[in-house]
Amino acid sequence: MKHIIGAKPPAARPAAESAPAVRQIAVDADSSGQRLDNFLLRHLKGVPKTHVYRIIRSGEVRINKGRAQADSRVAEGDLVRVPPVRVSERMQEKAANPAPGREFPVLLEDEHLIALDKPAGVAVHGGSGVSFGVIEQLRQARPQAKFLELVHRLDRETSGILLVAKKRSALNHLQDQFRERETGKTYLALVQGAWPARLKVIDQPLHKYLLPDGERRVRVTTPDDPDGMRSITLVRVRSHWAAQPERGLPTMSLLEVTIKTGRTHQIRVHLASQGHPIAGDDKYGDFDWNKRLQKQGLRRMFLHAWRLQFAHPATAERLELRAELPPELADFVPATASAGGAAALKHPNTSE
Secondary structure (H helix, E strand, C coil), X not given: CCCCCCCCCCCCCCHHHHCCCCEEEECXXXXXXXXXXXXXXXXXXXXXXXXXXXXXXXXXXXXXXXECCCCCECCCCCEEEECCCCCCHHHHHHHHCCCCCCXXXXXXXXXXXXXXXXXXXXXXXXXXXXXXXXXXXXXXXXXXXXXXXXXXXXXXXXXXXXXXXXXXXXXXXXXXXXXXXXXXXXXXXXXXXXXXXXXXXXXXXXXXXXXXXXXXXXXXXXXXXXXXXXXXXXXXXXXXXXXXXXXXXXXXXEEEEEECCCCCCHHHHXXXXXXXXXXXXXXXXXXXXXXXXXXXXXXXXXEEEEEEEEECCCCCCEEEEXXXXXXXXXXXXCCCCCCCCCCEEECCCCCC
C-alpha cells in the first residue's frame, strides 16, 4: 500500500450512515387492505421494482414475523419487516431537492377527496423525464396530509378536472368506478373541419407502440389485432367556427367528447383518425395548421376535461363537476362557442 506524504486518511462514516438498517413499518388505517407489493413500493421510493419483488420472494419481508407473498394484504396494526435496501443516487438527490409545494384551483374538497382544475403544461406525476408533477407538488404543499393519491390521469397538455383521493378507501372506490365505466368523462376539444353531426360514436380499437427513441404512440387498428384494445368515444357538436381565410384558418368545430373507455391518447387518436385533429396537438395533429394557430394566439392543445360525473365514495351521491375553459382557450373561440359553464357541483339531471 502506498502512503502519500501529507495526505489525510478518509473520514470514517458515522455508524448510522454506514448501511441501511432493518425497518419495522406499522400499517395505518389508510393502508389497510393494500397488497404487500404496492405497500412496499410506496414506502421504498427509489428502489427498483425488481428488487422489491426479490426481497419478498426471498422471505426477507415479513408481516407480523411471518413470510408473505406479493399479493398478501396488509391490515391496520400489522408490522411489516423491511430488510436493509439502498436507494439510488438519483432518488437521494431527488429527496434532497423536493418538488416545490404548489396548490391548484379546487372545485370540490372534503375529507375523502379533492377535485382539482389542473392547468395545461403540468404533468400529473413525475417520471419519463419529468422530475415532479401535480401529486408531488400537492404533497409538498400539504405536509400534514397523511394520504394523497391520484385517482386517474390527464395528459400533461390537457387541462381540467383531476381527482385526488385523501383516503385509501376513497381511492379504491373511485378507481373501481373508473374501471367499471361508471363515471362520465366529457372533454371539450376544438378540431379542424366541420365535424359531421351524424358521426356520434367512434368504436375503434387502439394499439400502443414505441417510437425508436422510446416515446410511446397510439394508432387505430383492426378488430383482429391481438394487441388492440376496444375504445369507444362519443361526440356531440357544440358549435362550428366558419373558415377565416384572411387569418389562414379553416373551418373548426368545438366538440363535447365523452369517453367510455380510458385508453392512452384515446380522444386525440380517435378524432385525428376521422380527419379532424385537435388544434395544437403536437403528436397526432396537423403541424402546419398548428403553426398558423400559434400565430393567432393558441399556444397549447385545445383539449380540456370539462365535466366529470361519479358517485361520492362515502355517500354514494351522484355528483357532477364542471371546470370552465381556461382563459387561453376561452379567449381563442367566439363567446358563443366558449360557454363551457362555470365550475360547479350539480346533479346530472340539472338542465344546462
